[in-house]
Structures are given as C-alpha cells and as structure tokens.
Amino acid sequence: MNKNIKFIQGNEVCVEAALYAGLEFFAGYPITPSTEIAEQMASRLPRIGGKFLQMEDEISSLCAITGASLTGHKAMTATSGPGFSLMQEALGYAVMAEIPCVIVNVMRGGPSTGLPTHAGQGDVNQARYGTHGDHAIIALTASNHQDIFRMTVEAFNFAETYRTPVILLLDEATGHLREKIEIPEPGNIPLVKRLRTSVKSGIDYHPYLPREDGRLPMSDFGDEHRYNVTGLYHDMWGFPSDNPKIVYGLIRHLVDKIENNSHQIARFRKHHVKDADVLLISYGASARSALHLVENRRSRGEKLGLLELQTLWPFPVDIVREACNNVKFTVVVEMNMGQVLQQVRLAADMPEKIFLANRIDGELITPTDIRNILRVIQGKGV
Amino acid sequence: MAVKDYIRQRFFPHMWCAGCGHGIILNALLRAVDNLGLNKKNIVMVSGIGCSARISGYVDFHSMHTIHGRALAYATGVKMSKPELNVIVPMGDGDALAIGGNHFIHAARRNIEMTAIVMNNRIYGMTGGQFSPLSGYGSMGTTAPYGNIDHNFDVVDLSVAAGATFVARTTTYHVHELSDLIEQAIVHKGFSVLEVLSQCPTHFGRRNKVGDAVDMLKVYKKRTVRIGSEKKQTDPDLIERGVFVKKDLPEYCREYDQLILKARQNR
Numbered sequence: 001m002n003k004n005i006k007f008i009q010g011n012e013v014c015v016e017a018a019l020y021a022g023l024e025f026f027a028g029y030p031i032t033p034s035t036e037i038a039e040q041m042a043s044r045l046p047r048i049g050g051k052f053l054q055m056e057d058e059i060s061s062l063c064a065i066t067g068a069s070l071t072g073h074k075a076m077t078a079t080s081g082p083g084f085s086l087m088q089e090a091l092g093y094a095v096m097a098e099i100p101c102v103i104v105n106v107m108r109g110g111p112s113t114g115l116p117t118h119a120g121q122g123d124v125n126q127a128r129y130g131t132h133g134d135h136a137i138i139a140l141t142a143s144n145h146q147d148i149f150r151m152t153v154e155a156f157n158f159a160e161t162y163r164t165p166v167i168l169l170l171d172e173a174t175g176h177l178r179e180k181i182e183i184p185e186p187g188n189i190p191l192v193k194r195l196r197t198s199v200k201s202g203i204d205y206h207p208y209l210p211r212e213d214g215r216l217p218m219s220d221f222g223d224e225h226r227y228n229v230t231g232l233y234h235d236m237w238g239f240p241s242d243n244p245k246i247v248y249g250l251i252r253h254l255v256d257k258i259e260n261n262s263h264q265i266a267r268f269r270k271h272h273v274k275d276a277d278v279l280l281i282s283y284g285a286s287a288r289s290a291l292h293l294v295e296n297r298r299s300r301g302e303k304l305g306l307l308e309l310q311t312l313w314p315f316p317v318d319i320v321r322e323a324c325n326n327v328k329f330t331v332v333v334e335m336n337m338g339q340v341l342q343q344v345r346l347a348a349d350m351p352e353k354i355f356l357a358n359r360i361d362g363e364l365i366t367p368t369d370i371r372n373i374l375r376v377i378q379g380k381g382v
Numbered sequence: 383m384a385v386k387d388y389i390r391q392r393f394f395p396h397m398w399c400a401g402c403g404h405g406i407i408l409n410a411l412l413r414a415v416d417n418l419g420l421n422k423k424n425i426v427m428v429s430g431i432g433c434s435a436r437i438s439g440y441v442d443f444h445s446m447h448t449i450h451g452r453a454l455a456y457a458t459g460v461k462m463s464k465p466e467l468n469v470i471v472p473m474g475d476g477d478a479l480a481i482g483g484n485h486f487i488h489a490a491r492r493n494i495e496m497t498a499i500v501m502n503n504r505i506y507g508m509t510g511g512q513f514s515p516l517s518g519y520g521s522m523g524t525t526a527p528y529g530n531i532d533h534n535f536d537v538v539d540l541s542v543a544a545g546a547t548f549v550a551r552t553t554t555y556h557v558h559e560l561s562d563l564i565e566q567a568i569v570h571k572g573f574s575v576l577e578v579l580s581q582c583p584t585h586f587g588r589r590n591k592v593g594d595a596v597d598m599l600k601v602y603k604k605r606t607v608r609i610g611s612e613k614k615q616t617d618p619d620l621i622e623r624g625v626f627v628k629k630d631l632p633e634y635c636r637e638y639d640q641l642i643l644k645a646r647q648n649r
Contacts, residue, residue, distance in 0.1 A: 025463050046645035051462050051638060056488040060455035063448065067428070067459025070446065071467070075459070093449050221426050221444040222464050228390075228439050230447040239393060239439065240447075 004183040010174040011036040011078075013145045013181050014104060017152030018076055019044060020184070021191055025075040027053040027064035029083060032116040033172040034106035037078035058083035062090040062103065069101045070229065072194060072220030074156055078104035080172075081114060081123060085130070091165055092131035093231045095254065098208070098216060100159035100194070102152075104168045106175040107284075109362045118362030119173035119285055124339040127167045128313050134251060136258035138265055139167040139313040143174060143287040145181040150189065151267065151310055157192040158265060162257055163216050169312060171335070173285035173364050194218060197225065208250075209236040214257050259314050266319055267310035272298055276305025278374070279323055280357075281344055282333035283309040286365050290333045293367035312340065317347040324348040329377060333357045333370055388412040388422065390442050397436055399507075401587075401595030403554035403580030407472070407501055408437055410557055414564035425468045428457040430482060433508050433582075434474035434501040443470075451481030454489040457496055465635035468568060469496040475516035476506050479535055483515070490544035490573050494634035497567045498546075498575045500537050503582035511585035522589045537577040538626050548574035549627040553602035554581060556623065566625065572633050579606070579621070 006016070015037055018026075026045055028038040038054065045052040051068070055061040058079050065075035079087065084105045094101055109115025110122045127139040138158050142151040148170065155166040197217035199205040201224035210216050219225035228238035233247045241247070258265070271294055273279065282290040287308045297304045307323045309316065324330045324344065330353060332341040338356045345351035357373040359365040375381060389412070398404050415425065425443040429435035431450035438445040444467075448456045453471050461469045478486055478500045489498070505523060506512040513523035518534040526532075541549045548570040550563045560578060567574035581587065581598035592598055607613050609624035 025459070027459060043645075046638075046642045049642055053458070053462060055455065055458075056484055059452060060458070060485055060488075063452045063455035064459030064462070067446070067456040067461075068463035069459075070444075071460055071464040073463045075463075089449055090452065220464075221446075221460060222423065222467050224423055226422060226442055226444050228445045228447065230439070231449055232447070237392070239390075 006181050006183060007178055008145075008181060009036055010145055010148050010170060010177055011106065012040055013148045014078070014152050014168070014170065015040040015044060016181075016183055017149040018102070018156070019048070020149070020186070020189070021153045021156035022074045023076055023156070024050040024073040025065060025068035026051070026077065027055050027061040027068070027075075028077050028079065029055055029058045029061050031058070031080045031083045033108055033175050034078045034080045034104065036175075037104060037106070058086040059090060062087040062094070065101050066090065066094050066099050069099050070221045074100075076102040076104065078106065080106050080108050080116070081110045082112070084123060084126060088130040092133060092135065094165040095131065095135045095137070096231045097229045098163040098254075099165070099229070100163055101165050102155045102159055102168060103165055104170060107169060107171040115362040117172065119171045119335060119364055120362065121169075121171055121284055121286065121335040122339070123169060124312055124336065127169055134255065136255045137167065137313050138162065138164060138258060138311070139169055140267065140311055141169045141284045142310055143284055143291070143308060145179050147310065148174065149181060149184070153189045153191070154267060157190075160192040160194055161215070162261070163218070164258065169284065171284045196220070199225065201225070206236040207238050208234060210253060210257070262314040262316065263318070265311055265314060266316040268316060268319060269308040269310065271306040271308065273305040273307055273323055275303055276326075277303045277328050278305070279327040279330045280304065280306045280333050280370070281309065281320065281323070281330060281340070282306060283312060283340065286333045286335055289365050289367045290370060293370050296367065309340070315343045315347065320344055320347040321349060324350070324354065329353040329355060331355045331357050331370070331374060331377065333365060335359055335365055383416055385409065385412045385416065388415060388442055389440055393439050396440055398433060399584040401581065401583040402433070403503060403582070403595075404434055404437060404501055406554040406557060407499065407560065407578055407580060408440060410561040411470070411499075411564050412441070413561045414568065417561070417565055418568060420468060420568075424466065425470065426457070426460050427470045427472065428453045428460060429472050430474070430477040432474040432477045432506065433503075434472055435477060437472050451477055452485060453477065454482065454485040454496075454498065458489060458494060461494055461496055462635060462638070465495070470499070470568065471496055472499040472501055475500060475502045475504060476514040479537070479540070480515045487540070487544040490541055490546040490575065492634045493545060493547050493572045493631055495571055496573060497564070498573070499564070499567070500575065500577045501580045502537065502577055503580045503586055505582050505586040507582050507585050511589055521586075524589070537575065541575040542627050545573070546575045547572035547627065547629050547631050548625070550575070550625045551577040551579075551621070552623045553579040553606055555599045555602035559623065563625070570628065572631060
C-alpha cells in the first residue's frame with residue numbers, strides 16, 4: 001500500500017489530524033497566523049458532510065463549537081493570541097459544564113496585536129490561567145509535523161476522556177512551516193469515542209455524576225435524556241446550587257480529574273537525555289533549534305540532552321524534576337520571558353541550576369543563540 | 383399534556399420576584415409548545431445570563447444556561463450541528479442587545495431557524511436596576527440616577543434591518559396573543575424575533591414610579607395597539623403589537639445542505 005505522504009504547512013497538518021480524529025464541526029474567525037486552518041476546514045468539512053461556520057468573532061466561535069459538542073459531534077476552533085484572549089470566558093464555561101472540544105491557538109508575538117506574522121510562545125500561561133477561577137486545563141504542543149498530527153489527535157482523545165476543553169498550542173513557525181508528513185493509516189492512532197450513557201429512557205440520568213473511574217457518560221441534545229447545562233455551580237442533574245458541599249465537590253472534581261491523571265496526560269520526547277550532563281528543556285518551534293544543537297554537539301562528544309515537552313498543562317512536574325536532577329544544569333529554551341522556566345524552577349529540587357535561553361524579538365531562536373547562552377553559563381564567554 | 387408536564391418541578395419555586403412578567407412568558411411559551419404538539423426531546427432552550435435566562439432551567443427540554451450575551455452563538459452551534467431540533471432562545475434586553483447585540487444582528491443576517499424571544503423589562507434586574515439599551519431616554523436606573531441620556535434601540539426596527547424574517551411584538555398583558563405569536567415564531571422557517579414587553583415592578587417600576595405589577599400591565603393595555611390601528615395616527619407614541627415582518631427567504635441550515643451537495647460534486 002502506498003504511504004500517504006504530503007508536504008504541507010503545520011496548520012494543514014492540524015486539519016488533516018482533526019479530520020482523522022473524527023471532527024465534524026468547526027467554527028472560527030480569521031486571524032493570522034491560524035487562518036489556514038479555517039480555510040482548509042471550509043473546503044474539507046462539507047465534503048464529508050461536516051459543518052464549517054465563520055462566526056462574527058472568536059467568542060461566538062468557541063460558543064458555537066461548545067453547542068455543537070452537546071449534540072454529540074466532535075468540534076474544534078482555531079485562533080491566535082487576540083482571539084484566544086476573547087475566548088477566555090467561553091473556555092471557562094466549557095470547563096465548568098464539562099463539554100469536550102478542542103481549541104487551537106497558533107501563537108504569535110504578543111501582547112495585544114503584537115507581531116501577527118512572527119513566532120512567539122507567550123500564551124503558555126494564558127492557556128493555563130486565562131479564564132477566571134480555579135480550574136485545571138490540558139494544553140498540548142508539538143515541534144514537527146508528525147507530532148502536530150499526533151498531538152491534534154491526542155487533543156481530541158483527551159477532550160473526550162476527561163470531558164473537558166483541550167488547548168493545542170502551536171506557533172507561527174511550525175504552523176507556517178512546510179515539511180514532510182506521513183498521514184497515518186486509519187486505526188494506527190487509537191481514537192477515543194464519545195462516552196454515552198447506558199441509562200435507559202425514562203430512568204433518571206445524572207449528567208454530572210462521575211463513574212467510579214471518574215468519567216462522566218454523556219447524552220446528546222436531541223436524545224431521550226433532557227438535562228440542564230449551566231456555568232453556575234451545579235448538582236448531579238446540572239441544576240444550579242450554592243450548597244457548600246456541592247460547590248466543594250465540583251471544584252475538586254474539575255481539578256482532580258485532570259491533575260490526578262497528569263501522568264496519563266504527560267506527552268514528551270527525550271533526546272539523548274540518559275547520559276546527558278547538560279539538559280535542554282524546550283517545546284514547539286524552539287525545540288527544533290534545541291534538537292539541532294543537541295545533535296550537533298553530540299557529534300562532537302558533548303553530553304547534551306533535550307527533554308521536549310508536548311504536554312505543557314498539567315505541567316509534568318515529576319518528569320521534569322527527575323530529568324533536572326540527573327544533570328549539572330538545565331537550560332529552558334523558549335520564545336517568551338520564561339513561562340515554562342518558571343514551572344521548571346518550581347518542579348526542580350535545585351532551581352538555582354535552571355537557566356533560560358530565550359528570544360523575545362519575534363525571531364525564531366536559533367541553535368547559535370542557545371549555544372551562546374550555554375557558553376556564558378559554562379564561563380566560556382561568547 | 384398539562385403545562386406542568388413541560389416543567390421541571392424539582393427546580394421550583396422559581397427565583398423571579400412577585401409580579402415579574404417573565405413567569406407569564408414561561409406560561410405562554412409552554413402553552414404554545416403544547417398547542418404545536420412538539421416533542422420535548424426535540425426542543426433545545428438556550429439562554430444567557432440574567433433574570434430572563436433562568437427560564438431555561440424551568441422547562442423540561444434540553445437546556446443550556448450559558449454566558450452573558452452569547453446564547454445565540456451557542457444556539458447557532460446546536461442548530462447547525464442538529465438542524466432537526468427546535469431551538470428557542472429567550473434573552474433579556476441587556477443580554478440580547480447590549481453584550482449580545484453583535485450575535486443578535488448576525489444570527490438575524492444568517493436567517494438561521496431559531497426563535498429569539500427578547501423578554502424586555504427595560505432594566506438589568508438581577509444586578510439591581512441598571513439601565514439597559516432598551517430602557518429609553520429619561521428613564522431612571524441605579525446607573526442613571528439623574529435620568530438616562532442613552533437612547534434605546536427599537537427591537538423591531540433593528541431586527542428588520544438586520545434581516546430577521548419573522549419579527550413580532552406583544553406584551554405580558556396580551557397573554558393569548560403572546561402564546562399565539564410564540565407559536566408562529568417557532569413554526570417560522572427562519573430567524574424569528576419576538577419582543578415581549580415584560581414588567582419589572584421591583585426595579586424598573588419602583589425607580590420610575592410607574593406603580594406595581596398591575597399598574598404596569600395596565601400601561602401595556604393602554605399604551606399599545608395592534609399594527610395599523612387608527613389610534614396610532616392621533617397618538618404616535620403608542621407602541622404597536624403584532625407581526626411586523628413575515629417572509630420566506632432561504633434558511634441557513636438548508637443553505638448549508640445545498641453547499642454540502644455542491645462540495646461533494648466538486649470533489
């Protein structure tokens with residue numbers, strides 16, 4: 001059988017993967033550098049009987065996919081920094097009402113309009129803390145097209161497994177980069193289907209009562225079970241409640257269902273980490289440069305390793321701590337002012353041995369940039 | 383069926399104040415649904431935030447109580463992904479036309495089949511009586527202590543201009559007309575807007591010294607007329623009730639079905 005090999009943009013890979021995962025509904029609003037995702041969806045979705053909607057803004061885009069998800073369809077939106085900011089309230093609603101959906105944020109330089117056509121990684125913290133109130137969130141990323149495919153499918157799988165919105169943080173550099181991708185055969189990557197209730201018609205169905213394994217079977221709007229969905233604290237029927245026991249139970253559930261499964265959700269790649277005495281930690285486009293440097297220095301006998309994070313939230317604390325403990329020092333490589341650095345320092349036993357190699361000028365960080373910082377840390381001078 | 387078969391008794395008593403008009407709208411809505419013989423499982427009610435928005439919890443349909451102003455956006459996702467469902471979107475005046483104004487005009491422009499009911503009590507009730515974009519010039523509110531200098535939208539004119547294909551208005555005094563218009567709005571194949579003047583004696587009534595609920599209902603009786611009434615010519619300030627627009631234009635979900643056929647042919 002011929003392999004399905006394409007030479008396409010990262011944004012297009014995301015589209016291929018979403019369709020592979022069973023996407024049926026997309027709503028979005030044009031914004032650089034994510035627009036290609038909407039354009040491709042407008043073309044591809046109707047051909048398979050799916051729906052593409054261009055909404056009046058990013059707020060309504062996230063609202064529309066949330067509504068579509070409740071009728072039993074896998075749904076997604078894609079945006080970039082400013083649009084992601086607009087989505088924050090609706091994101092909190094999807095968290096609270098436990099509605100699976102995928103939000104792609106192709107990151108650009110911020111704040112505000114910032115650098116629409118340049119790469120940035122400044123939305124890591126917004127993905128985690130952007131919406132108000134305590135909550136947990138899943139955010140994934142990837143540095144190359146094969147992994148963008150994989151992580152997009154994983155995003156849909158996690159959304160269904162944990163009944164939650166999942167954020168896919170891509171960046172302008174990988175989103176617009178063209179490289180080879182082999183589209184996996186159907187079935188090669190397992191897909192998580194919507195878990196639907198087995199409760200029969202006429203019997204009381206509890207949409208917000210977790211099973212023993214923590215999962216909550218759903219019932220589609222339009223099916224027999226009619227229930228209430230709200231952004232207020234609510235009981236097992238979805239009815240609003242301010243009973244302290246119910247409020248406490250729900251917030252614990254919303255946080256625990258994700259934080260307690262952080263090991264299941266953690267995705268990462270280790271490149272030459274085993275015997276490394278200096279470790280780089282990176283993700284997304286920055287990890288491409290970090291990997292290049294590692295391969296380059298390895299060929300010269302330097303024991304440099306790279307821990308490439310693909311799950312950014314919940315932050316893989318144990319994996320990062322262990323990796324940092326086994327090296328002389330660690331350098332976090334990213335295109336922001338140290339958003340993941342902060343998390344690595346919190347995770348590490350010796351935060352004073354964690355350093356930052358970053359670029360915040362809209363240019364992709366290069367292997368030379370990283371090497372120069374390594375030399376400074378090692379006292380070799382630039 | 384009896385009206386009580388359409389409500390979630392577990393959710394009662396409701397949280398609306400004594401004398402509030404919203405309960406009358408709920409009653410008329412359920413009678414309309416009953417008259418049409420709709421199956422409860424084919425109805426989705428999507429609401430936003432505010433006193434009006436609580437209506438979705440009380441009905442035994444699929445119900446979604448969403449975020450402020452965005453009910454129509456959520457409803458658009460529901461309807462597009464399952465067009466066979468009847469989607470009813472009750473909204474308050476602030477919900478529909480202040481924070482949700484953009485979604486309102488765009489849903490009307492698309493002519494997507496759903497029933498938007500603007501429960502217009504001319505005030506933000508849940509937050510305690512601030513003026514809304516429908517309060518009107520000179521009205522009093524906690525954020526208009528010297529009288530409101532904001533002019534109001536006319537819901538009917540706005541809806542017509544935005545492209546809604548069914549536009550009607552009535553009040554909570556005219557209960558039979560209300561139920562009948564809700565029926566017509568639900569049956570209409572396109573975006574329908576029904577503005578219902580609904581009294582808020584607690585906040586609007588008190589602050590504007592227009593009396594209690596009964597006094598406010600009497601105003602609806604005296605100061606509104608059917609469309610085309612001769613009285614309106616001698617007294618132009620009277621508010622007209624009835625169906626202002628009813629036209630047959632391509633509906634969005636059906637248009638999308640055609641688009642799917644086109645896309646499949648071009649493949």
